Amino acid sequence: MNTRDVLKKLRKANFMHPKFEEAFDRVYAHAALGLTDSVIMVVGPTRVGKTTLSRLLESKLACSDLVEGSDIPLIRIEAATTDRGFISSKYLTLRMLQALKHPFYDDDGYQARLSDSETKLRSRLDKALRARGTRFILIDEAHHLLRTKSNRAIGSVLDSLKCLANETGVILILFGGYELLKTCFQSAHLNGRATFIDFSNYKATGADIHVYDGILASIDRLLPWANGHCLLNYRNFIYSGTLGCYGLLIRWISAALAEMEAAKSKTLKMLHFSRTQLKEQIAPIKDDIELGVSLMNELASTDGDELSIPGRSRNRGAHRASLKPGTRKPGRDPVGV
Structure with missing residues (x-):
């Protein structure tokens, strides 16, 4: 040979090893059972298999009963840095319109439409997602979304995608490196609808x-x-x-x-x-x-424990028990007494 x-x-051979199978089972379950406008982030180190995972998820979702009645049930794109090493949200929108086979933005008309404003493109993307019945948007190499020209704009592309999911009801699934977490964790609104899946190394x-x-x-x-x-x-x-x-x-x-x-x-x-x-x-x-x-610190389980509320004592019962019968409670005296 x-x-x-x-x-x-x-x-x-492409061995379906346990880490890969676990990550796939989790992301598929969250995609199948997730609420509309939710965000799923699959994070892990480079070359761990995230792109292979995204392709498998694309093929499995496309032939599932989750997308019955949809013209284009899902699209998958790569977040490429096309603007001198920086991310272009306009290019990202154009790629999604192409994936949706929008008649204005097919391969023949692509160059002619670069002059459209980003607001106009976004409006057409919203309408196209609804018209196609699209349920899922998969974005590979999502850490590139952080490659913005200005540090003040870091996270703005993620916020824009979150709003897109909210407006159209699609489920957004991102695949990227751990650096995504630092920006995502700073946004309360994004964390409120996001699920993070760790596709880790051995x-x-x-x-x-x-x-x-x-x-x-x-x-x-x-x-x-x-x-x-x-x-x-x-x-x-x-x-x-x-x-x-x-x-x-x-x-x-x-x-x-x-x-x-x-x-x-x-x-x-x-x-x-x-x-x-x-x-x-x-x-x-x-x-x-x-x-x-x-x-990636998982929330510790507190089953059987009293709910701990910040700024509130957990020993209130013990304090009450320490008061002897007949003892005054000055805090309850009428005002002026």
């Missing part, structure tokens, strides 16, 4: 590392290893270069196979991996994961 065949087999401890080992063992069977070399035997090294992200693992294996091909070798060795990953590449990804861990 040549290297290209190995790569095709590897990419076709941690290096506990049950996660055992699952990660199983993934490595499954992939090992597809690769042309030299004697004594395999992912599982060098798990700590492989983990240090992937941080438990499935997409990073597949990308690294692909690069190592390219090195094997360049060296005219027929077997894969760890040397081929070492040549295609740098420490400096991993550092910012590690920082992003640590940011996600610090921000």
Whole structure:
């Protein structure tokens, strides 16, 4: 089997690993049962599989009974930075109009309509969403929505999308990096209708590392290893270069196979991996994961506990019990006495 065949087999395998399945089950359930105008945010580190997840969600929702009677039940776009590295809300609106197959903004008329004002485009988008019966808008690479020219405008695009969902009744589903959380958590109105789903990496401890080992063992069977070399035997090294992200693992294996091909070798060795990953590449990804861990703090359960209200004592009953029978309560004396 040549290297290209190995790569095709590897990419076709696309293991439905537990983290992916859990994230998909959660986002699908929230999409199916969510209120109109709600916002669902799937966040996670780079190359963990968010784009693959968004594509699978698109295909599953499109053929479900949730969208019966809709002309175009859902659209999926990427939040591309097209304005010299910055996000253009006008371009974003145009992309949605194209996805809705608006007759004024098809491929032939696209350039001719760039002169339309953003307000005009937004009005047509509102009408198009209602006319098409669209229920879901999926936006991939949503962290790009924060790439605004002015720091004062950070979050304005998110607020605009929230208003779009509110006005049209669509469910907005965003897929992006953890940096989205810092801006989202600052908006009370957005938090009031948002659900956050953490599509995390595999941690290096506990049950996660055992699952990660199983993934490595499954992939090992597809690769042309030299004697004594395999992912599982060098798990700590492989983990240090992937941080438990499935997409990073597949990308690294692909690069190592390219090195094997360049060296005219027929077997894969760890040397081929070492040549295609740098420490400096991993550092910012590690920082992003640590940011996600610090921000995704789940609300602790208080089942069976008295509801704690800020600024209000939880020991009022104990205080009342400490008063002996016949003791005056000065606070209840009439005014002037």
